[in-house]
Amino acid sequence: MHLRIGLVLLLLVLLAAPGAVAAGPDVVIYSGRSKSLVAPLIVQLQRETGLKVEVRYGKTAALALTLQEEGARSPADLYWAQDAGALATLSRKGLLARLPEALLARVPAELRGAQGTWVGTSGRARVLAYSTRRIKPEELPKSVFDLTAPKWKGRVGWAPMNASFQAFVTAMRIHHGDEKTLAWLRAMKENGAKAYPKNTPILQALAAGEIDLGLPNHYYLLRFKAADKNFPVAQTTFAKGDIGNLLNVAGAGILKSSKRKEAAQRCLAFLLSPKAQQYFTSSVFEYPVIEGVIPNPSLLPLRQLREQAAPVDLGKLDGLPATLKMLREAGLL
Numbered sequence: 320m321h322l323r324i325g326l327v328l329l330l331l332v333l334l335a336a337p338g339a340v341a342a343g344p345d346v347v348i349y350s351g352r353s354k355s356l357v358a359p360l361i362v363q364l365q366r367e368t369g370l371k372v373e374v375r376y377g378k379t380a381a382l383a384l385t386l387q388e389e390g391a392r393s394p395a396d397l398y399w400a401q402d403a404g405a406l407a408t409l410s411r412k413g414l415l416a417r418l419p420e421a422l423l424a425r426v427p428a429e430l431r432g433a434q435g436t437w438v439g440t441s442g443r444a445r446v447l448a449y450s451t452r453r454i455k456p457e458e459l460p461k462s463v464f465d466l467t468a469p470k471w472k473g474r475v476g477w478a479p480m481n482a483s484f485q486a487f488v489t490a491m492r493i494h495h496g497d498e499k500t501l502a503w504l505r506a507m508k509e510n511g512a513k514a515y516p517k518n519t520p521i522l523q524a525l526a527a528g529e530i531d532l533g534l535p536n537h538y539y540l541l542r543f544k545a546a547d548k549n550f551p552v553a554q555t556t557f558a559k560g561d562i563g564n565l566l567n568v569a570g571a572g573i574l575k576s577s578k579r580k581e582a583a584q585r586c587l588a589f590l591l592s593p594k595a596q597q598y599f600t601s602s603v604f605e606y607p608v609i610e611g612v613i614p615n616p617s618l619l620p621l622r623q624l625r626e627q628a629a630p631v632d633l634g635k636l637d638g639l640p641a642t643l644k645m646l647r648e649a650g651l652l
């Protein structure tokens with residue numbers, strides 16, 4: 320009996336030792352940003368910092384749940400989210416550490432959490448996309464609330480299951496209240512808004528003539544245009560301050576439970592470096608969050624976008640469960 324336990328222990332030691340000594344990462348990132356988008360940047364990060372980085376990819380909301388379940392036992396050092404809401408949730412639950420001032424100071428105040436626990440790493444805007452074949456710019460609606468008018472019956476596409484859309488609904492709830500938001504969702508449905516599983520098919524449906532207006536994130540059109548400059552879709556913002564113009568961010572924070580905060584800070588510093596920021600805008604068509612990056616000429620200027628944006632505190636976009644409940648109530652999920 321003792322011999323058997325001894326053998327098992329020996330085996331465990333033999334199995335664990337090489338891994339523990341040689342293969343352990345310097346830092347673990349939980350990334351809600353997809354691998355296809357950020358893998359090249361992770362390669363660069365490792366090269367620049369000399370850190371051995373392990374990345375666990377997943378959906379932003381699912382990883383946030385995992386982090387809450389794991390608590391202090393989490394192997395994660397850095398959490399990189401696709402939108403501000405998940406970061407706001409983790410911050411409110413006390414799972415994120417306060418970041419050094421030097422990191423915080425690199426990012427404009429409206430693109431990071433007020434508690435200093437997370438920063439935006441790139442900007443993602445909600446826009447109004449439209450068919451250039453069937454819509455004249457002068458007939459475009461000025462507000463997202465105008466989309467329930469009879470004129471737009473059956474002509475608008477949206478993606479109620481998409482996380483960015485849901486973040487926008489959360490912003491509408493904060494800004495206009497639950498009652499008005501639920502009424503808008505129901506009116507949209509009654510007006511024949513066509514639901515797509517995500518943003519890409521919205522753009523395809525616009526080009527194919529299934530719909531004339533759509534509510535995607537800004538960068539999808541740029542991807543289509545990069546492949547085909549005659550892609551028959553354009554995009555714009557609603558009137559200044561309209562909630563349809565939500566300027567959200569992908570962002571990151573360091574786990575309070577991390578024992579490798581210094582390494583995590585170096586990763587975050589890299590994500591805010593001119594090189595990484597240039598990658599976000601040139602290759603992924605997102606907005607940089609720091610100054611001094613060469614603007615992507617096919618993007619609406621960031622200054623214009625920030626001026627047009629709805630005045631929303633991204634640190635308060637943590638009401639996803641209530642938003643999902645509302646979407647179900649409206650029969651959209």
Ligand SMILES: [Fe+2]
Nearest residue numbers: 401483518536
């Ligand atoms: Fe997206």
